[in-house]
Amino acid sequence: MTTNNDPNPDRIAPTAPTDIELAPISSKKNDPFLVAFAEPFDAENPKDWRTGRKWAVTDVLSATGFNRIMVSTIIAPALSTIAQEFKMNSAESAMALSIYLLATAFGPLVIGPLSEVYGRRPILHASNIWFLIWNIACGFANSKELLIASRFLAGFGASAIYSLATGVLGDVWRPEQRGRSLAVYMLIPLLGAAVGMPHHRRVHGRPQWMFWATSIFQVVMILVSFSAFHETYEPLILRRRAERIRRETGDSRYYTADERLQGRRSAWRVLGRALVRPVRLLALHPIIQISSLISAFYYGILYIVLSTFSDLWTTQYNQSVEISGLHYIAIAIGEISGSQICAWLMDTLYHRLKARANGEHSPELRVPSVLPGALLGPLGLFLYGWAAQYRLHWAIVDLGAFITMLGMQITSMPLQAYVMEAYPSHTGSAGAATQFLRSLTAFLFPLFSPRMYQVLGYGWGNSTIAFVGLLVGLPAPLALWVYGAKLRARARGSY
Template structure:
């Protein structure tokens, strides 16, 4: 160890104190808690330039788009897949899509909390590489079981950016400006399942089903390299931990304390991190209720995917490729809501806070959900009965757009609410939501073909609409009582 503050140690694992900042030198001498170089420290992700933060949000949103895109890109080609593997089981045919979404349920429970222990970058880059590798396995599958296994694995690792993305945005964007960033991210994750069948339908019709996966491999490979080269670590405690490690190499003493990181054995930290999403889901009434609502509408979206092709082929004579275009109407509704929420969510929260002489609350985010959620049952009834009576094909397509509007109205404000409420553990909060949402997205569509075969599209959609109506009061109740519930039922994380 160096004998004076200005000497340079000869030991290879030590850092010369001359290379440390004034603040770090003082910390090194007194063994204090490591901290930023003041409130404007450029190494703090919150203080990055606007351009750098915008690029980071766009990159995580692109990766967040790719996983849901991959979930549905093979949906129009499931009949081809069954024919090639000499299988006619309708349940297995639906499971080709569902098994990926079930993988999405498992992955966030691991990778969301892991990013709060080891940082965002290492988890994100590792999972991106594995996602591309497992998707190659899907493209080269020689049997249905092989395809199912690789679909499940790619779904597991592909869920990482969906769970981590909200955490990255919480790392970079202050609460009062978070609406637009979350709008970009959530639009990507919900637009993916909509765009996927359009590309997959034309690829399956023009080439074969394997090119649905090769397309994902090409896009995923390019995006993974871009993220590796451009996106830096955003998790503040991890960045401070690296800083503390650098200082510790100089002074040779015990590791410095890092804000946001508990001074406990790694095994205990990992255990706490892994169970954190489950605690949020089962011990927090607000997390449970919003997760159930999001899970329902997400499951509805995937269930509707199973109805578009048979409905528009049999009732309107659409080709396989033309049926894929129907998904665009869902995307239009999602885009309209995304624009509305990103424009008004932050302003509404600040305005309601100013009106009542307080800071904006997470509950203020849910007002837009209260207005938009009823569009789910309205759109379902519109789509179901107009298609049942074979009105002009644009009539059910408009109804589908209203469903998309409602789905986004539930998802985006709900995610914003979770990030604002559990900012330090935003990745775990979204992991809890994603888990339940993915389970519903994987299982609810399996009920679609038998239900719609028995009830037809009219009464099938009506059944779904009646269930959705029962959950529409949730945002109204949380807007009024959410703060009280958060205070009365705190969750020790």
């Protein structure tokens, strides 16, 4: 690797540096031509922005996530109406719902790396417009083929939020603010899935209005994002500063750390390397593999619950469709409570563990926060499953669902923070890699869950999932706690 006082900033680094190796070249002490953020404060550094501006960026992402997640579930209650209108069989109507989730598996693999080449802001705006176009197309679709294709393309654009949120929150908030920022960001999107299901169990009239209504909201979000969302990607902000200094001084020796790393690579080579980065991370980095496995399993459970919860009440408890939708309130409250409790738990444990480590930051300090959720999630599944099996009072079943959602949120948030801090230079690509498996399980798990409950019943069906959750959710975080630092040190560079 080149050093800070290398007189040739265009020299190509002989090896791909890791995130850890980026730190030494991010200092101006030995190189007056290196363009970097000033210490301890720089007004252009997103981490030094005023709090109001940080929350504005976070809120834009949160509201965008709400709409896009709601669109993923809002179609479910109207599937029978849509199937009748478009003459779909059961498999085709299920595909109209799940194809959106399948698109969110592949979209971040492209969108995340693009945000690390062109910046977060243009990718957010482009994905917003893309999603709007194809969501409107869903409303005007006059054939089942066009509807399914439009749903896939809308899902591709909607998937931007998964990689952009990880990247932007990592750009803007410091580690000691991680819990609170994640909790505020997730608060509104968590309502998306729950709002879509119960409300539209009472769908009347043309189902196309679901797409048109969410498109109107999307237009509002596009207008807000153009004014409230600012660029947060550090290498791009610094590159623009370096270009301004070179232009004003006429001295071409000024450069950024990112420009040195790029060297004389062509734009196509830089883009190509960025686009394959999430796949490399998922294939070669045990940290990504372990965290993705845990997150994907619990995300799949979430969609099992979302897709089967109403049927439980209509078949086991003989409740009306309208009343069955009200039970989704327990799911929403569980998720929201989990996110807020986990925020406090994450920040509290982080400060205490960091103090014990003599003030040294380490991504592994996030891991202990995973364990309470890894126990609560299976406990809730046991309660939910056996209460439903024996048709106990509905409040006991809802309590089990509440505990399940609570535990899953407490598990997923620290893992998201861990990935963000283990890959600070490429949080978008790392988030895309983890989202790939999450979206696949959300797509696949609901396909076998009806048959599972039919064969095993709710008691043993949920117990089976809970036992697997204990086998996955406890040893894997412990492995990250013990071996995480060594795995990061041995990992091939994410660059």
